[in-house]
Amino acid sequence: MSKSSEITVEAHDLRRTFQTKNQNPVVALDGIDLQVMEGEIFGVLGPNGAGKTTTIRILSTLLLPTGGWARVKGFDVATEPEKVRRVINMASGAEKAGYDFITAKKNLWFFSQLYGIPSDIAEKRINELSEMLGLTKYLDRKFYALSTGYRQRATIARAFINEPKVIFLDEPTIGLDVMTALSIREFMRAQAKEKGRTIILATHNMSEAESICDEVAIIDRGKIIANGTPDSLKRSLGAPPLVMEIQPAPKTLDMLSSIDGVRGFTSSVDEERGLAMVQVVVNDESGAEQAVEAMRKSGYNVLTSWRRSATIEEVFVSLVGKGFKEREETEE
Numbered sequence: 641m642s643k644s645s646e647i648t649v650e651a652h653d654l655r656r657t658f659q660t661k662n663q664n665p666v667v668a669l670d671g672i673d674l675q676v677m678e679g680e681i682f683g684v685l686g687p688n689g690a691g692k693t694t695t696i697r698i699l700s701t702l703l704l705p706t707g708g709w710a711r712v713k714g715f716d717v718a719t720e721p722e723k724v725r726r727v728i729n730m731a732s733g734a735e736k737a738g739y740d741f742i743t744a745k746k747n748l749w750f751f752s753q754l755y756g757i758p759s760d761i762a763e764k765r766i767n768e769l770s771e772m773l774g775l776t777k778y779l780d781r782k783f784y785a786l787s788t789g790y791r792q793r794a795t796i797a798r799a800f801i802n803e804p805k806v807i808f809l810d811e812p813t814i815g816l817d818v819m820t821a822l823s824i825r826e827f828m829r830a831q832a833k834e835k836g837r838t839i840i841l842a843t844h845n846m847s848e849a850e851s852i853c854d855e856v857a858i859i860d861r862g863k864i865i866a867n868g869t870p871d872s873l874k875r876s877l878g879a880p881p882l883v884m885e886i887q888p889a890p891k892t893l894d895m896l897s898s899i900d901g902v903r904g905f906t907s908s909v910d911e912e913r914g915l916a917m918v919q920v921v922v923n924d925e926s927g928a929e930q931a932v933e934a935m936r937k938s939g940y941n942v943l944t945s946w947r948r949s950a951t952i953e954e955v956f957v958s959l960v961g962k963g964f965k966e967r968e969e970t971e972e
């Protein structure tokens with residue numbers, strides 16, 4: 641299906657503040673602008689607490705914005721929610737979306753009836769969706785007897801039962817095994833590319849965003865800090881990032897902060913190999929050399945270091961100075 645140039649989901653200066661009893665109000669969305677084209681998989685990517693779920697809930701009419709506006713297929717989410725609901729569906733990886741004591745198939749059937757879908761069509765759709773999601777063999781199992789992965793496949797099937805034009809998926813592959821996550825991603829791609837559905841995918845999984853999104857908005861503390869195709873985002877970095885394997889695991893990486901040619905860094909510990917990986921976003925060769933030197937001077941053993949092409953996480957690092965993990969730690 642060729643990509644049409646129609647805007648399907650649009651938001652302007654979208655805001656959401658939550659009032660809390662004893663603390664200051666929480667600004668979950670601090671003015672978001674979005675334009676999503678028909679048939680696109682649009683990723684809303686950011687660390688935990690960034691505002692992804694709030695965005696999805698507002699766009700899918702589950703929550704009202706406290707400022708700005710958003711439209712889905714031309715309908716305003718705040719003033720025409722019932723019209724929006726006719727063309728959308730949503731699913732979340734965090735919900736447990738089914739009735740335990742009926743089969744997977746009866747669960748899907750139940751939801752198809754809520755949409756008033758005629759029996760023969762419902763039956764056909766359930767079979768087709770199940771086939772595409774590898775769920776067919778498990779349809780007759782009671783929902784509670786399904787593994788997490790198959791329950792999630794059923795949850796995803798449910799989100800497509802009404803043939804929605806626009807589907808909102810909030811962390812649909814969170815906590816799943818690799819094979820299930822891959823099947824669900826393949827399914828999302830097929831639904832967008834073959835059926836022309838628009839998918840808004842909230843995720844904190846950077847490789848997921850890179851692998852299936854046509855367009856990504858990187859969100860941090862309620863603001864979009866970058867957006868574009870995964871390739872254009874990665875290209876925007878210019879110089880390839882530096883990766884170092886070091887021992888022992890560092891307590892701090894403050895020595896990198898003072899280097900001019902270093903824009904930011906993140907690290908992870910490889911328990912099995914007993915070392916730490918440090919990813920550094922640099923401006924140029926000199927920044928990379930100084931970063932390696934600074935680690936050595938601070939007493940770390942730099943086992944290996946190399947430059948490689950950028951990932952989306954490093955786009956975040958270049959803008960925020962740190963990675964998702966460090967951002968989440970400072971949110972506490």
Ligand SMILES: Nc1ncnc2c1ncn2[C@@H]1O[C@H](COP(=O)(O)OP(=O)(O)O)[C@@H](O)[C@H]1O
Nearest residue numbers: 658666667668687688689690691692693694695
């Ligand atoms: N109902 C609520 N009441 C108060 N604060 C909330 C509520 N929902 C979300 N928040 C806060 O809004 C921010 C964004 O949350 P959320 O949209 O769930 O982020 P994400 O999905 O990216 O992890 C967080 O700081 C979160 O604690």
Ligand SMILES: [Mg+2]
Nearest residue numbers: 692693694810
């Ligand atoms: Mg969330």
